[in-house]
Amino acid sequence: MIDLKTKKIAVLMGGLSAEREISLVTGKSVFEAMLRKGLNAVAIDVDRNIARRLLENEIDLAFIALHGTFGEDGSIQGLLECLKIPYTGAGVLGSALAYDKIATKETLKYHGVPTADYQAIAKKKRGETRREIDFPLVVKPSAQGSTIGVSIVGRESGWEPALDAAFQYGDEVLVERFVEGRLVAIGMRGDRCLPIVHIRPKSGFYDYEAKYTPGKTEYICPADLSAEEIGRCEDVGKRVVQALRARGFPRIDAIVDKEGVPYVLELNTIPGMTPTSLLPRAARQAGLGFEDLVMEILRTAQLDREG
Numbered sequence: 001m002i003d004l005k006t007k008k009i010a011v012l013m014g015g016l017s018a019e020r021e022i023s024l025v026t027g028k029s030v031f032e033a034m035l036r037k038g039l040n041a042v043a044i045d046v047d048r049n050i051a052r053r054l055l056e057n058e059i060d061l062a063f064i065a066l067h068g069t070f071g072e073d074g075s076i077q078g079l080l081e082c083l084k085i086p087y088t089g090a091g092v093l094g095s096a097l098a099y100d101k102i103a104t105k106e107t108l109k110y111h112g113v114p115t116a117d118y119q120a121i122a123k124k125k126r127g128e129t130r131r132e133i134d135f136p137l138v139v140k141p142s143a144q145g146s147t148i149g150v151s152i153v154g155r156e157s158g159w160e161p162a163l164d165a166a167f168q169y170g171d172e173v174l175v176e177r178f179v180e181g182r183l184v185a186i187g188m189r190g191d192r193c194l195p196i197v198h199i200r201p202k203s204g205f206y207d208y209e210a211k212y213t214p215g216k217t218e219y220i221c222p223a224d225l226s227a228e229e230i231g232r233c234e235d236v237g238k239r240v241v242q243a244l245r246a247r248g249f250p251r252i253d254a255i256v257d258k259e260g261v262p263y264v265l266e267l268n269t270i271p272g273m274t275p276t277s278l279l280p281r282a283a284r285q286a287g288l289g290f291e292d293l294v295m296e297i298l299r300t301a302q303l304d305r306e307g
């Protein structure tokens with residue numbers, strides 16, 4: 001096995017996306033875990049000088065702790081490919097596919113993975129596009145995270161404001177049937193499922209505030225699902241990872257409806273990584289502590305290159 005202590009590791013964090021603040025928290029947690037493990041790590045806040053800084057620091061391996069645009073969408077992955085620096089998480093294609101929610105839906109549909117009925121709307125065709133999904137529905141930017149720009153719409157009066165909100169974050173918007181059920185996070189270790197987390201926001205909507213304010217959401221892990229429902233989530237998890245070319249430790253967001261069907265919302269290639277985030281929580285339940293999780297994630301980057 002490769003000795004990670006001989007490698008100079010960069011934790012890439014921050015960046016310029018709408019999720020910059022969350023990325024800084026994720027990055028700090030990961031960086032501190034690496035120091036506790038005695039690794040030779042450096043924390044880098046990503047800006048447009050990133051290529052030069054990676055080369056000047058003679059980086060051997062990058063842990064990508066970025067969320068959102070440029071960090072999660074294949075951009076930084078492409079740069080690292082050009083520089084021949086191994087990195088954690090999905091590759092260029094997997095990152096791009098998973099970050100674009102419309103491309104994700106098309107791919108999941110092709111592979112027969114359960115996902116809610118949807119419609120894609122382009123900004124330049126907004127005027128001529130009719131709503132095809134019945135209320136209640138969900139409107140979200142195709143490429144965004146952390147529930148930013150997402151609205152649940154129950155009736156006609158909410159439709160145009162929801163489109164306005166979502167188009168603030170990009171030129172493509174996804175409209176999806178509202179799925180009633182239990183929101184779950186399916187953390188993955190390669191193509192195996194970690195214990196599932198049932199997410200119960202006290203307000204009913206898992207928005208930015210519910211995600212990042214302590215006490216606003218209840219997390220149940222292992223989730224209170226039947227053995228059959230867990231089996232279905234495991235099957236879906238494996239198929240999503242394959243369909244979207246994910247690697248390492250991604251996290252799938254899904255809603256299990258009253259028939260026990262897990263409808264997949266999205267796959268996060270770089271899930272939040274503070275000690276209380278969903279993926280570390282699931283890993284801990286599986287007996288994998290935060291520091292060891294960070295080490296395992298690093299090894300998946302290495303194995304992809306040298307294994």
Ligand SMILES: Nc1ncnc2c1ncn2[C@@H]1O[C@H](COP(=O)(O)OP(=O)(O)O)[C@@H](O)[C@H]1O
Pocket residue numbers: 116138140144145146147148150176177178179180183205206207253255265266
């Ligand atoms: N089709 C849907 N039905 C019900 N709730 C949804 C649906 N889509 C999204 N949501 C809610 O909005 C949240 C954010 O949606 P998600 O697709 O995970 O985008 P992101 O987390 O990238 O912002 C979900 O955690 C869920 O609470």
Ligand SMILES: [Mg+2]
Pocket residue numbers: 146147253265266
């Ligand atoms: Mg989500």
